[in-house]
């Protein structure tokens with residue numbers, strides 16, 4: 099039994115880490131699920147590029163990883179800015195001595211509204227943030243993924259039950275989050291052959307972050323032109339679903355649980371899994 103465990107551990111590069119030496123860009127990793135991904139990836143030996151529009155939070159995550167013996171750098175900026183995307187890839191490759199192995203397209207927020215009241219700006223911003231920006235980052239990083247060096251390469255696009263099943267009040271977000279499912283499959287089919295790149299979607303249900311906290315707590319983001327967008331779910335709506343009756347596990351997930359699934363998908367345990375959508379929902383929407 100011990101010999102078998104040793105064999106498996108050697109194969110997976112344990113205990114050094116399942117992502118030892120792999121360079122990972124994680125967008126939106128200043129807080130929430132992305133920050134947990136950064137921490138878990140670093141624990142498994144990845145060199146983490148912390149990317150977030152919130153400069154201070156981004157730096158804090160990178161500092162805390164470096165202080166606990168991991169390796170991280172903070173490259174803050176707005177993923178909606180094409181110049182930022184190019185500089186993120188450039189800086190990540192410099193940090194990684196010419197290599198990038200993993201991209202987790204996680205940055206985002208919701209800007210809800212019923213269809214007949216949704217503005218073009220609400221629509222365009224959310225499509226750009228959750229659909230176009232992930233594509234542009236992957237395109238910019240293509241030279242680091244279309245390589246034949248025998249090292250693993252993995253892309254994870256973050257989706258949502260709203261993308262897979264739709265959600266009232268989230269037409270913009272549902273379209274974008276459905277879009278990355280197709281984008282993921284296109285990458286898997288284009289870069290799987292020849293380069294061995296794996297691409298998967300991880301779709302979350304109800305995960306406890308500021309996006310699912312009570313709206314009354316007052317979290318907000320500011321759009322590039324200065325408009326404040328309130329985040330969260332109205333307390334009344336939260337109260338109505340407080341029993342989590344539609345979730346077989348009867349509870350929301352934690353950011354650590356959500357990030358653990360992303361980590362698993364990037365790990366060697368998933369080396370033969372590509373083009374899939376993993377639902378991390380506590381069993382909701384089966």
Ligand SMILES: NC(=O)c1ccc[n+]([C@@H]2O[C@H](COP(=O)([O-])OP(=O)(O)OC[C@H]3O[C@@H](n4cnc5c(N)ncnc54)[C@H](O)[C@@H]3O)[C@@H](O)[C@H]2O)c1
Pocket residue numbers: 125126127128129130131132149150151152155175176177178203204205206207208227256257258259301302303304305306307308309310319
């Ligand atoms: N929390 C949930 O229940 C849930 C459910 C389904 C999907 N998701 C998705 O998971 C991802 C992470 O969400 P979270 O719940 O951790 O939210 P969060 O608000 O805690 O973290 C998101 C991070 O993205 C950053 N960000 C937002 N816009 C950005 C931009 N333009 N450029 C760079 N960074 C930007 C924010 O600053 C923030 O740090 C998002 O894509 C979200 O849509 C979350």
